[in-house]
Amino acid sequence: MLEQFLNHIHQHTLCRKDDCILLAVSGGIDSMVMLHLFQQAGFSIAIAHCNFQLRGKDADGDEDFVKTVAAQQNIPCFTTRFDTAAYAEVHKLSIQMAARELRYRWFNEVVTHQGFTKLATAHHLNDSLETVLLHWVHGASLDGFAGIPVKHSNIIRPLLFASREAIEQYAKAHNIAWREDSSNQTDDYQRNYIRHKIIPALKELNPSLEYTIQRSFGKVAGELALLHRGLEAWTDQYVTVLHDRITIDKAYFQGATHEASVLWNFLKEYGFNYDVCMDIVASLHGQSGKRFYSSTHQLVNDREHLLVTKQVNGWENARIEKDQQQATFGIWNMTILPSAVVQKSSQVYEATLDAAKIIFPLVWRKWKAGDAFYPLGMQHRKKVSDFLIDNKVSVADKDTVTVLESQGEIIWVAGHRIDNRYRITETTREVITFRVSPHFPQ
Known part of the structure; x- marks a missing residue:
């Protein structure tokens, strides 16, 4: 696996030997294998651990375990604690989304203040497969079928080549200790339901499901590249941007197909969802002046154009x-x-x-x-x-x-x-x- 790990890093240009890399380590099997691989490869690393205070003594045990491993191996270790439940309540978020916001905000602070060049997370191939299935269930577009990105800004995911099974085999072969998160064994969350119910059923149809899906990620990535190039060409032909005003020529919609999808791919950047784009297309041949809103922008169906601007709040007489x-x-x-x-x-x-x-x-x-x-x-x-x-x-x-x-x-x-x-x-x-x-x- 070490050779595959290094090949994956090289193929996707994730990091160099002179990088100083912060590893997000929960104490679970995935992050402990990632830690071991980075050590074997001789990279300069440190550990970051978040205690979300959601599992009582188990969460505290994870924190103590990670601290102990870091001390034994003389690895710099940064830890923090969050009142995740309170944060989720105040900001009207699910526990999972609250934990995500909190940890990435803190990771970014540590990376910035301590001078790290990369943040590595232990997402693996099965995580990517589960994410795609969740996106499919919730009606995602093609972007949602490309899997978890291998890198984004300074965040790298060096285990995306490996299945959960391969990671477990590596951990056992190298006597790597880890902490088991009991919440991963329940069906309380959508991801766990897919993990424990849906994927095993799919693997009965295709025992090599993970690696079949991995090849499909490459295909989707190519299709997305073509889609983005096509959208750029469409934008050049039909869109004019002047200051904060965006003008879309309605001539495109004469005889076009899948108009709502094309429009949404452009407008989603401005907060418009697909349903609103369908309503916009339906209104094209009606009375001009009709307005549509996202949380940040407004769109006016004018005579010959769709006009998009930021929303204005000044309504004094x-x-x-x-x-x-x-x-x-x-x-x-x-x-x-x-x-x-x-x-x-x-x-x-x-x-x-x-x-x-x-x-x-x-x-x-x-x-x-x-x-x-x-x-x-x-x-x-x-x-x-x-x-x-x-x-x-x-x-x-x-x-x-x-x-x-x-x-x-x-x-x-x-x-x-x-x-x-x-x-x-x-x-x-x-x-x-x-x-x-x-x-x-x-």
């Missing part, structure tokens, strides 16, 4: 003075255009009103419960909330609906309907056109 030509409010820009040419507008995002009836300053604000106006063509008041329901405005879009007021009266539900009292009539001599469009912060 905007005051518009006479002769003012531009205004910004939240995610919207407004252009104000007085004119002596009396001409009605048919554009959804434009309102052309009788200038004589408008008293400045105007207030531009979000609509609120209780707001009412006289929709164009109607002689009675209607609540804005009812108007939005009748016009099937989605819950997400309602949050960005704004109104323009003159002396406390709504003259326009922006982008939807003007007030009937401010419409152009036969006596109108001058008009003011208000036009709204998406606001893209620089």
Whole structure:
């Protein structure tokens, strides 16, 4: 196994002899075999151990065992303890995710402050197989079928070539002591269920399952490389980025196939999930102006483009003075255009009103419960909330609906309907056109 270990390191350029490597050692069989192999290979190493305080005396026993091994072999050893359960509760995480966040944050601190060049973890081939099966169960994309990466930044995984069985055989052949984690023998966690139930069943179909999957990782890696190259070419052809504004040409979607998947592969970087991308594609031929949101960004389905920007949080009421030509409010820009040419507008995002009836300053604000106006063509008041329901405005879009007021009266539900009292009539001599469009912060 030592020769395979060194070949794996060389093949993937994981580390050099002059690297100073921090080993994440739990005390379990995998990390103890990794420690032994690094020692046999003559690398400069140190040990890092986390006590997550989840298994009482067993966890303390693991910590004592690792400290003892380090002392006996004169290896520098760093240890820490976490209140993992409390951290998980405060941050609304599963225990597994909390432990992951805590340990990698601490590992990074030790690597940085102590001058290590690499962090080595003891993930092996079966860990990678289990990860792929978990991704498959939860509907991952192709990225999820490439297995655990051999290296990422300064993190290396020098045991990914070895199966769990091979590691056990090596440990026994070299009389390597380790601590058994009792939680690995239960079916409480999804990974353990796959380990103890699913993989044994699959191995009845293919006894060489691990190594078959290992070869497939190489195939998937090549397919991913082609996918990323294709996405780069697609981006070059259809995407324009200017400051924080991203413009996607809708011409691509004419006659294309698997549009949602292509769009998601680009937009996932901005927090959009696949379901939202399906909704975006479904809306492409509908009314322009529809908005979609991720946790950090918004996407507007414009006439010829999809427009992506960071979300804007500024929603304080905007005051518009006479002769003012531009205004910004939240995610919207407004252009104000007085004119002596009396001409009605048919554009959804434009309102052309009788200038004589408008008293400045105007207030531009979000609509609120209780707001009412006289929709164009109607002689009675209607609540804005009812108007939005009748016009099937989605819950997400309602949050960005704004109104323009003159002396406390709504003259326009922006982008939807003007007030009937401010419409152009036969006596109108001058008009003011208000036009709204998406606001893209620089």
